[in-house]
Amino acid sequence: MEDKQPLEFDRYTAADLSPDLLNRVMLLEEEIRNETAKDVVLIAYEESQHNPT
Structure with a gap:
């Protein structure tokens, strides 16, 4: 079995924003739409804590 290489998008996860934010x-x-x-x-991401790279 091949070693799975992390994909670039594996580095990020959806940001945990407060309801106000x-x-x-x-x-x-x-x-912007108007x-x-x-x-x-708009999508908010933050760097993932499980990033193996």
Whole structure:
């Protein structure tokens, strides 16, 4: 069996945001959407603690 090499996205996990911060992100999405007339999704990540690299 081959040794599984970590993928680049394995280095990050979804950020654990407080409800207040999550609400602020959602408000910013809406603001950007209103100004650009485009659907926008902001994603918050943080470096993973299980990063083997």
